[in-house]
Amino acid sequence: MDENKIKVGIIGVGNCFAGLIQGIEYYKQNRDKEPIGLMHKTVGSYKFDDIEFTSAFDVGENKIGKSLDQAVCSTPNLVKWVDLPKSEVMVKEAPVLDGIGIYVENKIKPLPNPTNSDILKNQIEEEIKSTGTEILVNYLPVGSQKATLFWAAMALKTKCAFINCIPEFIASEEKLAELFKKQGVPIIGDDIKGQVGATIVHRVLARLCNDRGATIDKTYQLNVGGNTDFLNMKEQERLKSKKISKTESVTSQVEKEISAENVYIGPSDFIPFLGNTKLAFIRIEGKMFADIPYSMELRLDVDDKANSGGIVVDAIRCAKLALDRGIGGYLDVSSYFMKHPLVQKTDSEAKQIVEEFIE
Numbered sequence: 494m495d496e497n498k499i500k501v502g503i504i505g506v507g508n509c510f511a512g513l514i515q516g517i518e519y520y521k522q523n524r525d526k527e528p529i530g531l532m533h534k535t536v537g538s539y540k541f542d543d544i545e546f547t548s549a550f551d552v553g554e555n556k557i558g559k560s561l562d563q564a565v566c567s568t569p570n571l572v573k574w575v576d577l578p579k580s581e582v583m584v585k586e587a588p589v590l591d592g593i594g595i596y597v598e599n600k601i602k603p604l605p606n607p608t609n610s611d612i613l614k615n616q617i618e619e620e621i622k623s624t625g626t627e628i629l630v631n632y633l634p635v636g637s638q639k640a641t642l643f644w645a646a647m648a649l650k651t652k653c654a655f656i657n658c659i660p661e662f663i664a665s666e667e668k669l670a671e672l673f674k675k676q677g678v679p680i681i682g683d684d685i686k687g688q689v690g691a692t693i694v695h696r697v698l699a700r701l702c703n704d705r706g707a708t709i710d711k712t713y714q715l716n717v718g719g720n721t722d723f724l725n726m727k728e729q730e731r732l733k734s735k736k737i738s739k740t741e742s743v744t745s746q747v748e749k750e751i752s753a754e755n756v757y758i759g760p761s762d763f764i765p766f767l768g769n770t771k772l773a774f775i776r777i778e779g780k781m782f783a784d785i786p787y788s789m790e791l792r793l794d795v796d797d798k799a800n801s802g803g804i805v806v807d808a809i810r811c812a813k814l815a816l817d818r819g820i821g822g823y824l825d826v827s828s829y830f831m832k833h834p835l836v837q838k839t840d841s842e843a844k845q846i847v848e849e850f851i852e
């Protein structure tokens with residue numbers, strides 16, 4: 494095994510993964526240029542191209558059995574930044590459990606005759622072990638609580654570091670984080686905080702108002718997009734933890750509590766023609782010197798998948814450093830990479846933690 498390679502397994506070969514793998518390929522194809530948008534050229538000794546995707550799991554019948562480069566370009570994925578070289582990795586079947594929501598049913602079709610769950614579990618374990626996969630990245634749809642627990646247990650069993658990019662609370666749930674610590678398995682989570690996404694922008698603005706002595710009396714953040722993630726999030730039942738994750742991420746930055754009826758933060762609608770473009774509308778209103786009111790409005794227009802890839806490319810390399818150093822359990826770097834870490838920090842404190850961890 495090449496010591497300097499990072500062997501990563503993917504759970505959910507959707508748009509986020511398509512952005513991550515095509516982003517890495519973009520930098521490979523443009524080595525002579527400054528790597529714009531990469532937060533760290535190296536993390537420890539690891540460069541972006543030390544990341545190798547060694548296994549991948551999905552439920553879509555049009556993705557299972559395809560090579561990774563083909564699966565990434567299969568519907569309903571939308572990312573088309575660069576052509577990928579042929580991959581030897583074949584996408585393998587995953588258990589559906591609660592993975593597919595009602596709104597995406599006609600876009601993601603599982604196998605008509607899925608493999609028996611015990612057999613599947615053994616096959617997955619075998620695939621992880623035989624490919625030398627050492628880190629699992631969870632990109633399941635919002636609302637996949639059972640499926641996420643399945644994969645967290647699989648990470649523990651196979652001693653793979655677990656990066657939980659979705660708003661199911663694993664790393665931020667003390668008892669579960671404790672399990673990872675006991676087994677010496679690193680975990681980073683939960684719910685990726687985009688590189689320049691609505692959450693980080695809203696957090697930083699909220700912190701700014703707080704630090705300058707102004708109150709925040711009311712605030713909202715409306716988000717719309719046109720990919721399967723947004724379509725799936727039309728299902729309110731699947732959204733509970735997403736709303737908690739997004740709301741706590743912002744309100745944690747303000748000392749004076751904002752009453753629940755005065756905060757609205759969440760995915761708001763699906764607009765098909767937006768594709769992977771995500772629009773966020775943020776409003777903050779409050780009082781400043783002499784009780785004088787102020788307000789601000791911001792519109793963010795950003796590619797949702799560049800947003801997640803820019804973070805996960807560093808989270809993977811930090812997870813690998815933890816494996817190299819024999820560190821298990823919850824990793825503090827989660828405060829920088831994730832919306833719902835075990836402990837919320839300000840983003841400048843969290844950045845410091847990442848830099849110190851890397852050193």
Ligand SMILES: NC(=O)c1ccc[n+]([C@@H]2O[C@H](COP(=O)([O-])OP(=O)(O)OC[C@H]3O[C@@H](n4cnc5c(N)ncnc54)[C@H](O)[C@@H]3O)[C@@H](O)[C@H]2O)c1
Pocket residue numbers: 504505506507508509510550551552553570587588589590591592593601631632633634635637640658659660684685686687690720721722797798800801
């Ligand atoms: N900026 C961001 O894009 C961002 C930020 C935070 C969190 N997230 C979260 O990351 C996750 C992935 O987002 P995405 O845009 O790639 O979604 P997506 O809908 O494009 O991809 C999900 C993939 O998972 C597969 N899948 C469904 N059920 C499965 C199961 N049981 N087992 C294995 N695979 C299954 C689908 O077939 C699909 O390929 C979502 O939960 C999203 O909310 C994304």
